[in-house]
Amino acid sequence: MSVTIRDIEIGDTNPIALITGPCQLESLDHARMMATRIAEACAPTGTRFIFKASYDKANRSSLKTARGLGMEEGLSILSKIRDEFGCPTLTDVHLPDHCAPASEACDVIQIPAFLCRQTDLLLAAGETGVAINVKKGQFLAPWDMENVAAKIASTGNERIMLCDRGTSFGYNTLVSDFRGLPIMARTGYPVVFDATHSVQQPGGQGTTSGGQREFAPVLARAACAVGVSALFIETHEDPDNAPSDGPNMIPVDQMADLIGTLRKIDDLMKGR
Amino acid sequence: MSVTIRDIEIGDTNPIALITGPCQLESLDHARMMATRIAEACAPTGTRFIFKASYDKANRSSLKTARGLGMEEGLSILSKIRDEFGCPTLTDVHLPDHCAPASEACDVIQIPAFLCRQTDLLLAAGETGVAINVKKGQFLAPWDMENVAAKIASTGNERIMLCDRGTSFGYNTLVSDFRGLPIMARTGYPVVFDATHSVQQPGGQGTTSGGQREFAPVLARAACAVGVSALFIETHEDPDNAPSDGPNMIPVDQMADLIGTLRKIDDLMKGR
Amino acid sequence: MSVTIRDIEIGDTNPIALITGPCQLESLDHARMMATRIAEACAPTGTRFIFKASYDKANRSSLKTARGLGMEEGLSILSKIRDEFGCPTLTDVHLPDHCAPASEACDVIQIPAFLCRQTDLLLAAGETGVAINVKKGQFLAPWDMENVAAKIASTGNERIMLCDRGTSFGYNTLVSDFRGLPIMARTGYPVVFDATHSVQQPGGQGTTSGGQREFAPVLARAACAVGVSALFIETHEDPDNAPSDGPNMIPVDQMADLIGTLRKIDDLMKGR
């Protein structure tokens, strides 16, 4: 089964697509700059991308960290990026009544990992009819995602992608179990690997999450060799000064090289 | 710091209180019967209890399992139980706009473990002014609960209890790390141990969670010896036929004995 | 099933016995001083103890840390302590041919956790006929200890104790799963809880293991409330300057109080 998002077909026999962008929306100008640079990084390999950004970081470790622009301004920016760049857009939602407005500005609604078992959110997302990218909860086994997908599919919307972003492993640490990718693929839905959040060090003893940016390309390569339909990789022009997820975002000036490597592995595995 | 709920003081020098009741509300008659039997089980030791039941199981493993009576009917039942039995009531909420109505029928609002990082829910709960019982996410370290409590406390509501219900340990398994109880107690807030969900086997390969009821008393005893302010123990007159969490609920006819044992350990530890 | 070691009966209806002493033998004088102080700490409650010390730390994190006095001198000291104090002695062995000599100086041979699957060591230990205390490997589930015990029992020696010292939980961390104690008890063999090594932080990024001494009494209390036949607690007059396991040993001047508390919980649970 593949999911077509605008003119991008996402499936296990298609070239990997990218879900990419800054973690958090900063301004229209910043989003434009990032979309421009991402398009440039993707051009040499003809890699298709979905522009991802969040309008609200609704579950941050601490109250003291920035939450974002809010839904109205955020969705307006995403809508403009889609119009100007012709790329599909994706954002995450946190409450059922966010789904309808998000589905007007975005081609993909993303369900955060912590919320992947919230039935009302899954149903509201499904009912919009746009594609849904569900992150596997850090607390879930990969085979448990079948029930999650079934909740969405009960709305008649089968445009579902299942995304691995790591599994709890002791305290403040995630581990990527690559057996999970083929296990989730047994559902028939396209599988996405989130290389950014898989290297997050959630919580920690302070007030923000840490990360190990240096391992994001390592795990992304592994995912391509295992076989995935898309990769989720957040990027920023200056990660160390980004308002969120800085420790695990890839500097945008390294994206072209990384995409080049990943596409080679993906082409090899998919027999191109 | 202790939290007073109606006339029950919950703190680390007070006798343990119980948060108890059936997992899911079934009917007013059933709730009355359960409250009666719980009151009987608590009477010999003079143990104080908060009646707990859910009106909506919003995050069940599968869509095919029962969700409950809904908010309106559920809150009406909880309100009647409070009036008739004079006991405080507790229910869990899943969306910010559930907090205000829940706070009218209940003395304690409970934040589910999966949702313990959702800032808007924590703030809405805090703003009601009623006491809040926050479950530690299965994906969180105990020291990370300090940030969770700080989000609630930012509303000016310091009537907070922190509740351990197990931590992810491999797939479909939780483990109770008893170091977590004194670590969470460093915040100054009363600490609750949830013996029912700590023995849950989340997800599993089927469509419901399993459980190991036989270990709930074992872990409850351990928690009392470590030292807690309250215990959370779900109970039912016929767990194997209960609409949810059957595999880990204690049969209500075993509650008096269990409470007796737990109170003896608690009395010993608190020097009574 | 209980195991009698000299005149101490170790079983789930007997008062808890202690396996205690310094982690590592330092000298005959030091061992005498420790045995004297331990005997004093045990006297008020009439608690029986087995004197434990290692002659060789054969599996330290790094080569640069002290290994100990060696087998010959170490066993000679243990033998003298047994004669002078009338207490049983215990030491750990690392190679099959250590078992016979160790069994002459000691009443209990201990199998280290890392070695609990080494068939030849288990058989050699069993064949000595002395009691065997096997630590559960950090990598093993509690139910897997049945096979370990069966290897020893195949020698005709059923004087077996099964000891929990924590289970791997992410990196450099152990967790104590208290469900494991009743699970191991299903074998019929007495179960021991090792409060010292359960709070070890194995490895770490440096060259020694860390520890969280403050949680050893916490977990020991929990174990007594769950129900055990014996506790393993290492102690030292100056843990911070001990040659090994300093971060998790209890100062000997705190032992009397700790034993007093543990005996009260144990008496309560065993109906005395």
Add this chain to the structure above:
Amino acid sequence: MSVTIRDIEIGDTNPIALITGPCQLESLDHARMMATRIAEACAPTGTRFIFKASYDKANRSSLKTARGLGMEEGLSILSKIRDEFGCPTLTDVHLPDHCAPASEACDVIQIPAFLCRQTDLLLAAGETGVAINVKKGQFLAPWDMENVAAKIASTGNERIMLCDRGTSFGYNTLVSDFRGLPIMARTGYPVVFDATHSVQQPGGQGTTSGGQREFAPVLARAACAVGVSALFIETHEDPDNAPSDGPNMIPVDQMADLIGTLRKIDDLMKGR
């Protein structure tokens, strides 16, 4: 740093080498047949292999399962295979005094994961001067292997390879953390990925370990994309009837295809 074993150079810029063979030696004829078939599977890609087999399974789950031919006969077979096929041989050792004889029949001595912290075994292995393949203990973090390697290197023998075979993840399950490969590579020693034992399901409730053979190629591909110097893959002509590790060995008739795929990924990553 690379390690040269006979004429095979193993390093992070060399084509991946294979450590392969049946888990357990069965007979000289069986070993010859396996070596023949492995040589055929490696020939098309010119992949170099080290023939691996065990003469003694010294740490099996249960006493009732077969241990093997014993050291004398086993080493004699390995020595003959080396002479007849011109390939290096590898076997694992369990006691310090096995190292010297093993080093005469084999070019590589392997330290089992459970024993990777046993100082005397590491030193005895190092002193033979042959190459050493140390498995990372399931209970160790990848950065802890630096201390393990330092113990061997203290003998003056720097011909060390560090091998990942999975990390404890809950009960009866291992997980492969692919961040561990570059972390271990920081030591400068060649890194090996063991695809066979990484998919083992250790212990289980029965008397043997289970396995998930279908994921061995998946994880082997991931390891090649991350970057390794060698792969460890056990194989058998009829895994379901092999005397040990059947559930995770690859049928030998699938090896040529698998090696072909792995070499393509390896060539791509190493810029050939």
